[in-house]
Amino acid sequence: MSKRNQIVITTPESKALKAMRERKGLSLRKLAEWLNISSTRVHQFELGKENISESYIKSFLKVTSISVEEWNNELGSPSELYRLRKKCLDKVNEIDESKLELVHGLLSNF
Numbered sequence: 001m002s003k004r005n006q007i008v009i010t011t012p013e014s015k016a017l018k019a020m021r022e023r024k025g026l027s028l029r030k031l032a033e034w035l036n037i038s039s040t041r042v043h044q045f046e047l048g049k050e051n052i053s054e055s056y057i058k059s060f061l062k063v064t065s066i067s068v069e070e071w072n073n074e075l076g077s078p079s080e081l082y083r084l085r086k087k088c089l090d091k092v093n094e095i096d097e098s099k100l101e102l103v104h105g106l107l108s109n110f
Helices: 012-023 028-035 039-047 054-064 068-075 079-094 097-108
Strands: none
Touching: 012 039, 012 054, 012 068, 012 079, 028 039, 028 054, 054 068, 054 079
């Protein structure tokens, strides 16, 4: 199990993925089948246990026939916020374990 899978970071994107899937009446298994990935992986995206890539979102929107506009409306924020959040998460994921406690302390002050 990767380190990321042990950390839960619920984001607007992870919540939106689950809400939109459920509104479409899709099970985790059916969506996973359509995306050609495991249902466990879909579940990890929705729980916030795995970083959500732009390519995953594009694939999700394509197979569910959800428009980018609907996606942005579900998020309630522009996609630029998603990109910025992803850049931050990518940087955090690159930090050496020995320095993570320091970073956590800094972030806890916000």
